[in-house]
Structures are given as structure tokens and as C-alpha cells.
Amino acid sequence: MIPKQNSSEFKTLSTAGRVTFIRPVEQAAEERVLINLKTLVNLAPQAASLNLHHSGIRALHSGGYLSRFRGRGMEFDEVRLYQPGDDVRSIDWKVTARTDKPHTKIFREERERPVFISVDNRPTMHFATRGVFKSVQAAKIAALIAWAAQRNGDRIGGQVFTDQFCYEIKPQHGKHGVLRFFNSLVNAPAIAKTEISFENVLARLNQHAKPGSLIYLISDFRGFNPQVENYLSKLARHCQVVLIFVYDPLEKALPEHGRYRFTDTQREVVMDSSDKARFNAYQQRFAVLQQHLLAVAQKNRLRLIQCDTTDDPLQRLR
Numbered sequence: 001m002i003p004k005q006n007s008s009e010f011k012t013l014s015t016a017g018r019v020t021f022i023r024p025v026e027q028a029a030e031e032r033v034l035i036n037l038k039t040l041v042n043l044a045p046q047a048a049s050l051n052l053h054h055s056g057i058r059a060l061h062s063g064g065y066l067s068r069f070r071g072r073g074m075e076f077d078e079v080r081l082y083q084p085g086d087d088v089r090s091i092d093w094k095v096t097a098r099t100d101k102p103h104t105k106i107f108r109e110e111r112e113r114p115v116f117i118s119v120d121n122r123p124t125m126h127f128a129t130r131g132v133f134k135s136v137q138a139a140k141i142a143a144l145i146a147w148a149a150q151r152n153g154d155r156i157g158g159q160v161f162t163d164q165f166c167y168e169i170k171p172q173h174g175k176h177g178v179l180r181f182f183n184s185l186v187n188a189p190a191i192a193k194t195e196i197s198f199e200n201v202l203a204r205l206n207q208h209a210k211p212g213s214l215i216y217l218i219s220d221f222r223g224f225n226p227q228v229e230n231y232l233s234k235l236a237r238h239c240q241v242v243l244i245f246v247y248d249p250l251e252k253a254l255p256e257h258g259r260y261r262f263t264d265t266q267r268e269v270v271m272d273s274s275d276k277a278r279f280n281a282y283q284q285r286f287a288v289l290q291q292h293l294l295a296v297a298q299k300n301r302l303r304l305i306q307c308d309t310t311d312d313p314l315q316r317l318r
Contacts, residue, residue, distance in 0.1 A: 032132045037186045040143040041179075046314050047147030052115065052154075052214065079103050114171040115149035116209045116239075117142045117158035118201070119185060120219035120246075129250040131309035138218045138246050139185050141313045145216055146178045159208065160184050161201045164194060168208050198223035202231035211238035218244040220251075221293060229296050236300040245293055245306045252286050252308070254279060 031039060079092050082102035095103040119142050125135040132140075146156050157171030158181050169181050198221075209215055215235065221243075235241055254260065254273050262269045273279050290306075297304040307316040 032128070032136060033126070034133075035136055035139040035186050037182055040139060040182045040185065043140065043143045044147045047144045048151060050144055050148040050314065050317055052145065052148050052152065078106050080106060114155045114157060114210060114213045115145065116171065116205075116213045116215045117145055117156070117181070118205055118215065118217045118219075119158065119160050120217075121160055121185075122163045122222070124220055124222045125246070128248050128309045130248070131311075134220055134246045134248060134309055137307065137309050137311075137313060138244075141218055141244055141246070141307065141317065142185065142216070143182065144314055144317055146181055149214075150175060150178045154214075156181055158184070159201070159205060161196065163196060166196050166201050166204055168204065171213075199225065199227035199231060202228050202235070206231055206235055209235065209239055213239045215239050215241045216244060217241065218246060220246050221289060224289065224292065232296060232302065233300050236302055240303075241300075242303040242305065243293060243297060245290070245304065246309070247286070247306070248309045253283050 030036070079095050080103065082091060082096075082104045086104045090104045090106075092103045092105050119138050121135055121138070125138060126133055128134060131137070142158070146158075149156050153173075155171035155173050156177040158169045160167050160169075167184055169184050171177065172180060205215070205217075217232075232241065232243075254271065256273055258273055260271045260273070262271065271278065271282065293304055296302065305316055307313060
């Protein structure tokens with residue numbers, strides 16, 4: 001995208017056959033348009049302050065999440081009246097003496113929960129008018145989550161997808177699991193070209209994510225349709241799901257004055273913001289998607305985080 005007025009303020013950048021125009025900043029152009037392994041690795045110290053909505057780490061090897069199942073675990077839950085079959089070793093003698101009725105302690109088990117990060121790398125993610133490419137922002141967000149999960153002792157796995165392939169990474173422990181995931185982000189595997197829709201990706205996510213997983217879906221959500229919503233609803237029944245909506249400020253709203261040329265090196269569209277009908281329709285499309293995501297998140301008790309290409313990803317995750 002380049003405006004025909006004040007065009008000297010913009011710079012042309014190209015990656016993987018796609019062209020966009022963004023304002024120059026101090027950082028190297030390559031770091032703004034390409035996912036860099038060194039950048040992802042260097043995010044580890046920042047992730048130390050990030051909490052992935054844990055209830056708190058109780059024991060290094062037992063995991064940092066409270067299970068829905070009750071039993072003799074590390075975390076005390078409540079005291080209730082003794083019931084036939086309860087373990088007599090769990091009787092709370094102080095409460096029993098005070099109430100003159102037998103009471104037993106109930107514990108909630110802590111269980112390890114895999115963290116599964118699904119990252120959208122479709123062509124629409126290779127775009128920005130300011131900040132960094134949406135694909136780069138998504139990778140940084142994924143890296144922060146992966147480092148935070150590794151610090152909490154969780155297994156890290158994920159999914160990287162385009163419109164031609166979808167690659168799953170089995171959850172693994174430690175830095176090896178993190179670096180394996182980063183490698184899939186930086187070096188997409190050479191897979192035979194096929195056409196994969198967004199709903200196909202969500203269907204695969206349902207198959208590969210184990211029940212009880214913490215799932216992050218990082219995308220611009222182009223192609224969000226009833227089938228995608230249905231798969232998210234199924235996923236939410238057995239997993240905790242966080243949606244991270246990445247977008248460029250220009251996708252939300254065009255400047256009010258000027259003519260703007262959009263190109264992917266093959267096709268070209270000119271948008272004149274003085275054409276009020278097209279101008280309003282353009283902005284309405286984004287608003288509809290945004291409201292739909294909010295409604296789906298509320299309906300299925302999902303967490304929705306919105307992040308544009310100029311945001312600090314760490315602050316947005318916090």
C-alpha cells in the first residue's frame with residue numbers, strides 16, 4: 001500500500017514475492033518483515049514476567065495447573081463432611097472435634113498442561129503499513145508464550161499454517177521443545193502444495209490438541225466463518241482457548257483524505273477515501289469481524305486479546 005500523496009515518507013519492502021510499503025524506523029528492515037530466530041531467542045528474558053493465567057506453580061514436577069479432578073494432590077481445596085469411602089487419613093481432626101461431626105480434607109490435584117500455540121502464516125499475515133509485519137508480530141507473541149510456558153515447566157507444541165500447508169509440532173519439555181517450535185516458525189517445512197482452508201486448520205487443531213491443553217490461536221482471522229466457529233466451540237469444551245487477533249492499523253481504518261494504492265505485485269486496487277460509500281464499507285468489514293470475534297469469545301468463554309502491528313506484544317499479553 002502506498003499513498004499517492006506524501007509518498008516520500010514511505011519505503012518499499014518485499015518478502016516472499018509480496019510487497020508492502022511501511023514507514024522506516026530505526027530497526028533493520030529485515031527484522032520488520034522476516035521472522036528471525038535470534039530475535040525469538042532473545043525474547044526469553046522479557047517472557048520471565050509473563051503469567052499464562054496460571055493459578056500459581058505449586059511443585060516443579062507436578063505442573064502449574066489445577067485439575068478439575070479432586071483427590072490427594074498438592075493443593076488443599078476444602079473441608080467437607082466425611083462420606084463413606086473417604087480416606088480416613090484425610091480426616092480433619094480439628095474441625096471434627098470442633099463440630100462433633102467427622103470432616104475430611106479435599107485436595108485438588110495439580111497436573112501438567114501442554115501449551116499448544118497455533119500461528120497463522122498465510123499471505124495476508126505478510127503485510128503492514130507501520131510497525132512490523134503481522135507475521136512477525138505473531139511470531140514474537142508465540143515466542144513470548146513459548147518461553148513463559150517453558151519457564152513454568154510446561155510442554156510446548158504448536159501448529160504453523162499457511163494456505164498451502166499445516167505443520168504440527170508435538171508438545172515437548174524444555175528449551176529443546178521451544179527451539180524446535182521456533183525452527184518451524186522460521187523455516188517452514190517443504191511440503192507439497194495443497195489448498196488448506198482456515199476451517200481445515202481448525203479441524204486439525206481439534207485432532208492434535210489433547211483435552212486439557214492451553215491453546216493460543218494467533219491470526220488475523222481472515223476466512224472466519226460458521227465452520228471455524230463450530231470447531232472453536234468444540235475445542236473450548238475440552239481446552240482453555242485464547243484467541244489473539246493481529247491486525248494492521250490501516251485494516252481498522254483508512255485515513256480520511258487521500259488516494260491509496262494496494263498491490264501484491266500481481267493485482268492492484270486504488271482506494272479513494274473521498275468515496276464515502278467504499279470508505280464506510282471498508283471500515284465496516286473490520287468492525288464486523290471484530291464484533292464477531294468478541295461475540296464468539298463471550299459465547300464460548302474464550303479469552304480474546306487484540307494486538308496491532310505497532311503494539312508491544314509483551315504488554316498486550318499482560
